[in-house]
Amino acid sequence: MPQMIIDNKTIEFKSGQTIIQAALENGFDVPHFCWHPGLSVAGNCRMCLCDVGMPRMNPDKTPALDEQGKQIYNFLPKLQIACATPAADGMFVRLNDKKVESAQESVMEFLLINHPLDCPICDEAGQCKLQEYGYKHSKGESRFIETKNHKDKRRPLGPNVLFDGERCISCSRCIRYANEEAQQPVLTFVNRGDHNTIETFPGQEFDSPYSMNVIEICPVGALTSQDFRFKARVWDMSFNETICTGCARGCNINAGVRDNEILRLEPRVNMEVNQYWMCDHGRLNQYKFVNTNRVQQAMIRENGTLLDADWSVAYTRSAEILKHYQAHEIMFFGSARATNEDNFALVELARHIGSPNIDFVRYHDEAFGDAKLRHSDRTPNAKGAETLGVKPGNGGVSADSFVHAVQAGKIKAVVIIEDDIAGLSSAHAQALASLECVIVQASNMTATAQAAHVLLASATYAELEGTYTNFQERVQHVEPAVVSKENASRMGLKMSRLDKFGAENDRWTNGEKRDCRMHWRNLTGIANALGAGWSYKKSADVFSALADKYEVFSGMDYALLDERRGILFGKAHEEYVPVFEYSSHDLKPQS
Amino acid sequence: MRSPAGKETQKDRMGFWERIYLPEIAKGMATTFKQMFEPAVTREYPEERFAPTGSYRGRPVLVLEEDGERCVACGLCSRVCPALAIQVQAGETLERDKERYPEKFEINMLRCIFCGFCEEVCPEEAIVMSKDYEMVFQNREEAILGKEKLLTPVAQLQDRLEYLRTHQYYEPK
DSSP: OOEETTTTTTEEOTTTTTHHHHHHTTTTTOOOSSSTTTTOOOSOOOTEEEEEEEEEEEEESSSSTTTTTOOOEOOOSEEEETTBBBBOEEEEEEEHHHHHHHHHHHHHHHHHOOOOOOGGGTTTSSSSSHHHHHHHHSSSSOOHHHHHHHHHHHHHHHSSSEOOOOOTTOOOOOHIIIIISSSSEEEEEEEEEGOEEEEEEETOOOOOTTTTTHHHHHHSSSSSEETTTOOOOGGGGGEEEEEEEEEETTEEEEEEEETTTTEEEEEBBTTTBBBBBOOOOHHHTTHHHHSSOOOOOEEEEEETTTEEEOOHHHHHHHHHHTTTSSSEEEEOOOOEEEEEEEHHHHHHHHHHHHHHOEEEOBBBBBOOOSSSSSOSBSOHHHHHHTTTTTTTTTTOOSSSHHHHHHHTOOOEEEEEESOOSSSTTTHHHHHHHHOSEEEESSSBBOOOHHSEEEEEEBOOOTTOOOOOOOOOEEEEOOOOOOOTTTTTGGGGSSSHHHHHHHOOOOGGGGGBOOOOBOHHHHHHHHHHTTTTTOOOOOOOHHHHHHHHHHHHGTTTOOOHHHTTSETTOOTTTTTOOOOOOOOOOSSSSSO | OOOSSSSOOOOHSSSSHHHHHHHHHHHHEEEEEEESSSSOOOOOOSSSSSOOTOOOOOEEEEEEEEEEEEOOOHHHHHHHHHOOOOOEEEEEESSSSSEEEEEEEETTTTTTTOOOOOHHTTTTOOOEOOOOOOOOOOSSSEEEEOOOHEEEEEEGHOOOOHHHSSSSSSOOO
16 A cells, blocks of 8 residues: 655555545544535635645665655645645655645635624534634634625525525535536536625526535535524534434434424435435424424323323233234234334234234335435335334235225234324225224324324334334444433433533423333333233343344344444444545534 | 640630630620711612612623614523523524524523623623612512513613723733
């Protein structure tokens, strides 16, 4: 491997890499605005300037040495930009040096000439690259006493993205993103010099299904989200790692939570799954159902109305009802929206009871899928449900034949996790309504939940711990982002600052802590009421039982899944080489 | 004289006159008697009220100008508040020049410690410490003051604003 020296430290790099790539991968901090590993190199912000030298050679091609026998370097007369200069074998680079520092200071002063001082009302403040470098690489004083340029403060570029011309530092990340990643080349620079700004071409708007990624990659607050605008300051939220459940891709995301409510979702880097991006649909829709219309607790139907009940009572009642029926009269609906653990527990329960009638509903939408991230399978765990054997056994009733089987009187009781079966069609709704026993575990008050005889409040993806298997057969671990009564004891450090320190009489900690439980816990409750004697206490117990039983999961555990950012089926025993994950700008310090 | 164990006793430390107390009592009584002819320093509150100067840090309030509140809901006061007394929720408006305004601004006066950090950090000089020191609440809910109780016309806050202009907490070099 070729070697180079950065700030007197010898590092190895892959040939073809630029200086900035080699430096970042080896843990150096190179200030930059316009460079992004997912985009082409523009080299227009001039922030990554560095001093580059090559070893001096004698006429006879031997290295030129000084009196101490050290290599002499010929430095290029001008500073070079690290993002566009290819690294070369033997190269000597200075990233921290008086010359480099003063150049960076000048670039900062130049960028800040027309940048407004509206950090207090800017959504980016707190995770802004310009703000960060303003502390690190700037004198903090401006010699500019003239009036700043004024430009448009709120120009919509598309339905979801708002552009503030004054804050823009013309790094062109958004333009390159629109051209290269979103494949919708509608953005461009107009005008010159300090009047330079970004516009859409006349009559066109930036409405790509991936348009909102420009909000993250914008190093300043010039591009803001119509949906999130002004909802919260970044330091008031906790950014908890989770996974988008909008489709079978399973994009890695962060959930911004304040007052136990998800306020926004943003992509988290995982080079194997979603790289740096996520789709607008996921970003705009995947948090709303966590915040609203939730099933609050366990409920039992008495004389036609659902009444609140204790968990243990609900479990014994479910078991009592199920005992009335023969095994083949009970149908189990697994779910591609539930975790591997949940589906495993359901399969085990069906097996314990001895029912062959188990299946799950597939939600395919060809119109949703595309070649980038969006997948036509609209559920996060269809692969997992399939693998764990959520399919009808010998002579069992499948999801498709469910309505017929109910009408024929073959099925008399049903256990449903997560999915809205009644919402599929009016025939399904009628079938459910005609049954004597409907046990539903649901997170939201859907038509199915309202038709339940025993309703068990369940955790959404934001409250549970478990694993999803995406369409690549990659098993990904998800941890709770939002506090529920079930996970409260482990959430302390993951809460936002205000939630952490609030008392009961503070109005800002009144965010609902719901009494919902993971499906496998509810199923364990029911199974144990039926005398199964399961001993699962936490998700990890279920997962290790699952990993023991299914070959493709063998060797996996939560710590390993976290370390490798998800593992493909059957690959847990293979050697793993960590990949460098670039993060453009986050809330600093991370807390 | 020392007691046998080598320890000082009270008897050893005090002289004869001190031990009989009477002269000391007389001295104390003389001081008390003298104070009867000195001018009184106590106030007969509430008939006679204390009028603080501009330097006084009383109940924090929001400045209300003729065209509306100064506050832009940046939340810095809420961030800096060591007692977590302030909660701000920003909203967006197109009616005014300032696009951002506080939809909700609440100060929990049971938490407030009157440190004045909120006033110091405010980039708009929108939250200032008033002269109000009379805070009576009948329950905890009442002690959480919303915008309607916090907004105070700028005319009533001239003393404090003047004081802030002349006495900066931190003077840049």
